[in-house]
Amino acid sequence: MKDARLLAVWCPDWPVVAACTASGTGQHVPVAVVDGNEIVATSAVARAEGVRRAMRKRMAESTCPELVVFEHDPQRDARFFEPVAEAVEELAPGIEVVEPGLVAVPARGPVNYFSSAERAAERIVDHIAARTNVEAQVGLADSLFAATKAAHRNMIVPPDRTAEFLRPLGVHELDAPELVDLLRRLGLKTLGAFADVPENAVASRFGGPATRQHRLARGLAERPLDKRRPAxxxxxxxxxxxxxxxxxxxxxxxxxxxxxxxxxxxxxxxxxxxxxxxxxxxxxxxxxxxxxxxxxxxxxxxxxxxxxxxxxxxxxxxxxxxxxxxxxxxxxxxNGTALQLGLWGHDDERAVRALLHVQGLLGPDGVLTPVLDGGRGPKERVRLVPWGDERTPAHNPDHPWPGRLPRAPATLADDPADLTDADGNEVGVTGRLELTAQPKKLAVRGRTQEVTAWAGPWPVDERWWAPDPHRAARIQVQTNDQAFLLIRRDQRWFLEGVYD
Amino acid sequence: MSRSATASLAALGVNPASELTSTTTDHTTGRVLPVRGELAGLLPWGGLRAGSTVSVGGSTSLLLALLAGATADGCWAAVVGLPQVGVLAAAELGVSVQRLALVPRPGSDPGPVIAALLDGIDLVAVACPLPPSLARRLTARARQRRAVLIAFGSWPSADVELTAESVRWNSLDDGAETLRRQQISVRSGGRGSAGRPRHVLLTFGEEEIELPLVAGEPARSDEPADAGPDQVDELAARRATTQEQPA
CATH class of the missing domain: 3.30.1490.100 (DNA polymerase, Y-family, little finger domain)
Incomplete structure (x- = not known):
């Protein structure tokens, strides 16, 4: 999971900083940014005077008469943030802007380059200050949400400790006011308490969008990882x-x-x-x-x-x-999530997300799903496809398959085997699909066992009668306490499965 | 339960109405996932209790049969660390393979993989050896996530332990017969209410099995088109049997 570690660079009170930079307002002045009638950001000086976020503008102005107020302007926020993003990029390539005031970058590059997370954080903060005169904080954790919360606290969360770091934080850290209100009324005051609610209960009690917040509270990525790149x-x-x-x-x-x-x-x-x-x-x-x-x-x-x-x-x-x-x-x-969730019903959402999560950990080929297919042997009749790929049989299912056995071995194998008769000679299969002798001993996986009974042979491919070097046959062999499926190809016996 | 699941179980000779337990919720045990009827007697709750850990030893067929009832009922199952698992046998035992996921090689650090599966998959079968401390953590994770952890092999903190003492098949009549009927002698034990040891002789499958070829598509309707009433009766008569044996 080391690849998933993210470094977040956060500039506190960014809308205020951008507004002050644009207008040339000094740091000693109490400043607030309003959207409509509501305060959305404040400077440290304004906060010391009692101005808070979500306050009415009029209320804020009566609390702090010398308050300088700017209208909210996302365009301004973005314009003045670009130099900061560039400064981060000079030290840590591959940055992604999350919003003006917040940049994320895979932690591995800068941490390796500066030999430690602490040094990387220090260098990035210094570099931003030197280039843009902007104050920044750095956080490092296993998810973007956690890295952002860590940046608010100027913290480096050790690997695999992200969930632990989030647990004591209040639910108000989630950017979902209605859900936060509901959780508080239910007595779920910390992210840890929310994380402990089973995911299916979250979906059914709080609705689908709450599951994303639940993922965040558990320290998981906001979405299951999907490594496929778009075309x-x-x-x-x-x-x-x-x-x-x-x-x-x-x-x-x-x-x-x-x-x-x-x-x-x-x-x-x-x-x-x-x-x-x-x-x-x-x-x-x-x-x-x-x-x-x-x-x-x-x-x-x-x-x-x-x-x-x-x-x-x-x-x-x-x-x-x-x-x-x-x-x-x-x-x-x-891609995967939306399409897969569409393919499977809502009830399957948890399973689909879990499998995508594992694919994120192991790669797309790490999770396979079986498709029953045409064919004769226990291996041909099952095709394993990476989870998320199309599940269609490769062979015509209506085709007749003589030589199919009614029961398949629960354990598959592919080991050389020796099947011998009473005189110790190898048992073969004739062109007329008969054994050359009664099998008496089976030696496989370093163990020799007495053959008590056998059945077959059954043909493996339809051109059994034609001269064909690939012709093969199967037999079932019983010993005292086990049953095996053997296949003969290229004049040799192989163990194909164990009926355990 | 879907028609295809009904069909595949009926093909095995399992009468779903009477033999397959259904998902139940009880205030003392919580949610219990259904199992094939003949396995109900082995489990203290008559099924697989959500949040519990069950260890299985001695028979892959027994492991696969445990997944059948729940997957046929719409649950998801994953098998971790068993690259040689016979999926066709699983299907023949009644597992709905379209809701079966395989993680054959969970890597050098299987903990996070298994934990992630327990977050969203109802039944997670684990066949790779794990250090006891990790095994206990995963048992706790399963309990917390209300998943069923099925350990293939020994496990330090299983609620129920199922051990196949022998796996026998119908004897092959040299050169003529084929393997059709499997008998597994199972001993169960465990902690708490599961502690009472039980012995059950399971018998799986006797007749020709038709499997759905495409995921979710029934290969045939609940009643085979070519089967008259007599044949249906015959199917019912030949269904899998359970015999309680003295412990």
């Missing part, structure tokens, strides 16, 4: 005759391209959860950024992120020319 043809590209240099033109381009991407995905019943944005300028500068979303992105969600990103790039002074080509690439799509 490259899902990406959409636009080349502009007039290079995009202004914000309004960028917004328009973002909207058009986002809709095209969404149509592409929707046609395949997919939704994007990680969005790659590539731009190339007139002077062939290459720009690239990945946005990561907790929920599958809506067309609006895609357009917002593209607009924010273009704004961030265009206002950056280092850009020497307008954007000529813009590409949106779905880096991660909700």
């Amino acid at each position: 490259p043809e899902l990406a959409v590209t636009e080349t502009f005759d007039d290079p995009v240099e202004r914000i309004d033109a960028a917004a328009f381009a973002a909207k058009i391209l986002s809709e095209r991407l969404h149509e592409n995905l929707a046609a395949r019943s997919l939704a994007c959860t990680r969005l790659g944005i590539h731009a190339r300028t007139e002077h062939d500068e290459e720009l690239h950024r990945v946005w990561r979303a907790a929920e599958p992105l809506t067309p609006r969600g895609i357009a917002d992120r593209v607009r924010w990103q273009l704004d961030g790039w265009l206002t950056r002074e280092r850009l020497t020319s307008g954007i000529r080509t813009l590409t949106l690439e779905p880096v991660e799509v909700v």
